[in-house]
């Protein structure tokens with residue numbers, strides 16, 4: 148009923164109804180049909196319901212038409228009409244793309260009115276169609292379908308103004324093509340073809356850095372050989388943002404690996420490091436799977452790695468780092484400017500992207516290492532070529548495997564496939580594919596023999612001279628970098644030389660060398676198993692030490708002229724039946740060399756003589772001082788006048804030998820009148836640790852009982868000689884353990900009354916005084 152009313156109202160406003168029998172041409176006002184103006188219709192409603200603009204349907208190829216099927220096929224008719232503001236208003240509402248004023252319309256229909264009704268509304272440069280009836284019409288340009296007009300029991304409206312480009316029709320609003328170079332769309336915009344910034348073209352640059360290889364968006368592979376920081380990407384229009392990659396060597400000196408990635412934003416650095424560690428400047432951040440915004444960077448962390456996202460005015464950048472491989476993506480809706488850095492223009496020499504501040508560190512020095520004979524390059528090539536096969540083929544259309552294969556082969560032919568490297572490039576490809584094309588590869592790991600992804604090295608933080616990798620036991624460990632370990636490996640040691648200090652000795656073992664040998668430092672101790680190593684949390688050095696007061700079972704022995712302090716680092720003596728690590732036994736020792744003949748030019752003008760004795764690995768000082776009293780409080784100074792036959796106390800004191808382990812024994816002291824201990828006239832004061840029986844003034848105290856002793860004698864002068872008196876003493880170090888160091892002196896050597904017998908003659912005191920001030 149509604150339809151009939153509409154029909155009648157249309158009839159009243161319109162011209163006469165015309166029957167459509169056979170072929171009919173109708174002239175109309177100029178109308179737009181997909182970008183082409185027509186003013187004549189060729190209508191044949193016998194069989195097909197065909198309205199064409201440049202010839203009868205079916206008579207030739209490539210016509211522009213609106214065709215559909217007749218429904219009743221009976222009594223087709225049409226009529227035309229002019230402007231109707233009500234119709235114009237409702238068309239504006241349903242088809243917002245219409246902007247011109249309605250001029251006329253032409254309506255085709257079958258009778259009775261239950262048949263099809265199709266009306267063309269001419270709006271200047273725009274044209275609309277109303278379709279009534281459950282049928283479908285299609286519009287064709289050059290014989291090719293452009294649009295399907297699906298009718299219904301309610302009227303439906305379509306804009307057929309459109310455009311055409313190279314003979315192809317497009318609907319208003321259609322994107323005709325996308326220029327990916329300029330990231331612009333060619334769109335059909337109300338009968339005209341325009342370019343506009345693309346809404347679909349999301350320009351992106353992706354870049355994958357794995358091991359030494361940098362794979363940029365264009366599939367170029369660059370290999371970093373030094374151990375410097377390099378610029379990965381920066382954008383000229385965003386000078387406050389920069390992504391850097393830091394490279395370090397691992398087991399070989401001649402192959403570098405990506406070690407960490409730095410996002411530099413407004414002068415602050417966010418470092419993504421191995422083990423999932425993230426630092427803002429020098430502060431370590433605590434991250435989890437919830438996104439946390441830190442200094443304008445969105446950070447999150449899961450069991451596979453760390454993701455950092457930065458949104459800048461026109462760009463979004465995301466960096467994913469799993470400790471071995473970094474995937475960087477820069478996106479922008481619309482054209483992207485050229486990227487700088489390794490990810491952008493890798494045709495630039497590497498030295499251009501190296502950060503200059505590093506050149507002083509020597510990071511750019513390249514090292515050689517002997518080739519690894521265990522590497523089978525053809526086997527590695529085969530392995531890398533797995534990327535050419537299923538299931539990786541699912542990604543090929545999106546991500547070219549060739550650069551990954553190149554990077555994989557180049558690396559694995561130089562560097563052994565250890566520490567998971569045999570899977571690293573396959574993993575990098577699969578991850579790039581899933582990140583950038585949203586394709587998740589089927590189980591490639593079982594095919595390639597790679598273990599399931601796991602939290603590799605998560606929360607295992609190694610120091611700067613170490614890198615993290617899986618140990619043979621399956622746990623993660625810190626291994627030594629080649630350059631750091633090189634001096635140890637070349638000498639076959641696990642640590643630094645023993646440091647023998649004044650009264651202590653220590654030996655530091657390198658944590659990562661122990662780790663490589665499968666030695667757990669916590670099982671190590673000294674002879675005394677309560678003396679264990681101290682670990683430095685920063686350097687992972689394990690230090691064992693002992694000193695005089697805490698001897699840790701140190702064994703002291705004497706070998707000819709040396710006193711040797713020896714201890715051993717050993718593995719805990721387990722009562723277990725089995726152990727899973729090597730038994731360790733590292734001896735370390737410090738030794739004093741027995742002092743040689745010491746020439747103490749005891750001249751009275753020097754109130755004390757101090758000798759720094761560096762013998763063997765030990766340093767100690769030996770001081771010789773002369774006093775005027777037995778309690779040794781009145782030092783003989785250069786101004787002190789000592790009379791002939793005045794009693795002098797000479798103290799021999801050491802410092803730096805520690806307590807209790809050794810004693811100082813004054814073996815002999817004698818005087819000469821010349822500097823040389825052997826030259827000129829000689830007078831013995833002490834021989835074999837005992838006072839010279841021939842000089843009754845001599846008295847020895849405390850010899851061999853500690854680290855100092857003293858003796859006394861009465862001042863003399865050499866007969867008929869110059870004023871100089873040189874006093875020489877020879878000292879021994881004596882191990883106190885199980886020894887009696889105090890010399891046993893015969894009664895004859897003990898003090899007796901001074902005899903009148905004298906081999907030297909007292910002279911005028913003035914003469915002696917002179918000598919002392921000499």
Ligand SMILES: *[C@@H]1O[C@H](CO)[C@@H](O)[C@H](O)[C@H]1NC(C)=O
Pocket residue numbers: 169170191192193194195203204205206
């Ligand atoms: C009109 O359509 C009828 C039926 O399909 C056909 O026989 C006739 O030839 C057509 N006329 C022209 C001019 O194509």
Ligand SMILES: *[C@@H]1O[C@H](CO)[C@@H](O)[C@H](O)[C@H]1NC(C)=O
Pocket residue numbers: 414415416427428442
């Ligand atoms: C990081 O260090 C830089 C340079 O020292 C400084 O300018 C910046 O403010 C620091 N950022 C933060 C978040 O502390």
Ligand SMILES: *[C@@H]1O[C@H](CO)[C@@H](O)[C@H](O)[C@H]1NC(C)=O
Pocket residue numbers: 433434435436437
């Ligand atoms: C992640 O860390 C934030 C801040 O430390 C905390 O508020 C949040 O609950 C954590 N989320 C999860 C899933 O642990």
Ligand SMILES: *[C@@H]1O[C@H](CO)[C@@H](O)[C@H](O)[C@H]1NC(C)=O
Pocket residue numbers: 458461462463478479480
């Ligand atoms: C950048 O990220 C924001 C937030 O995720 C998103 O709304 C925007 O569309 C992205 N822009 C580009 C160019 O990808």
Ligand SMILES: *[C@@H]1O[C@H](CO)[C@@H](O)[C@H](O)[C@H]1NC(C)=O
Pocket residue numbers: 485492493494495496
């Ligand atoms: C890349 O760098 C080379 C050498 O510096 C330069 O000649 C070339 O123009 C650069 N290309 C782009 C796209 O910036």
Ligand SMILES: *[C@@H]1O[C@H](CO)[C@@H](O)[C@H](O)[C@H]1NC(C)=O
Pocket residue numbers: 513514515
């Ligand atoms: C490494 O060895 C190659 C060939 O043996 C030699 O040409 C090169 O100069 C060496 N490089 C260094 C840094 O020693």
Ligand SMILES: *[C@@H]1O[C@H](CO)[C@@H](O)[C@H](O)[C@H]1NC(C)=O
Pocket residue numbers: 523524525526529
């Ligand atoms: C290297 O690997 C290939 C392929 O796996 C194998 O055929 C060849 O025997 C291997 N060569 C050596 C020396 O192991």
Ligand SMILES: *[C@@H]1O[C@H](CO)[C@@H](O)[C@H](O)[C@H]1NC(C)=O
Pocket residue numbers: 540541542544
């Ligand atoms: C890759 O593209 C080719 C040609 O376009 C197509 O035949 C093939 O099915 C595509 N492969 C995949 C895995 O999508």
Ligand SMILES: *[C@@H]1O[C@H](CO)[C@@H](O)[C@H](O)[C@H]1NC(C)=O
Pocket residue numbers: 585
């Ligand atoms: C990726 O694929 C998953 C599942 O197939 C879908 O839920 C997700 O929306 C896709 N993401 C994008 C960015 O296409």
Ligand SMILES: *[C@@H]1O[C@H](CO)[C@@H](O)[C@H](O)[C@H]1NC(C)=O
Pocket residue numbers: 717720
């Ligand atoms: C370890 O124990 C065994 C047997 O108990 C013993 O023979 C050996 O001397 C011990 N070694 C050390 C260094 O104590």
Ligand SMILES: *[C@@H]1O[C@H](CO)[C@@H](O)[C@H](O)[C@H]1NC(C)=O
Pocket residue numbers: 647648761763764765766
């Ligand atoms: C002994 O001490 C001197 C001065 O302190 C120092 O130069 C020297 O290296 C030390 N020798 C040893 C073996 O420690």
Ligand SMILES: *[C@@H]1O[C@H](CO)[C@@H](O)[C@H](O)[C@H]1NC(C)=O
Pocket residue numbers: 702703884885
């Ligand atoms: C010291 O003497 C004790 C008891 O005679 C003996 O057990 C120990 O082995 C000796 N030590 C040395 C270093 O000779």
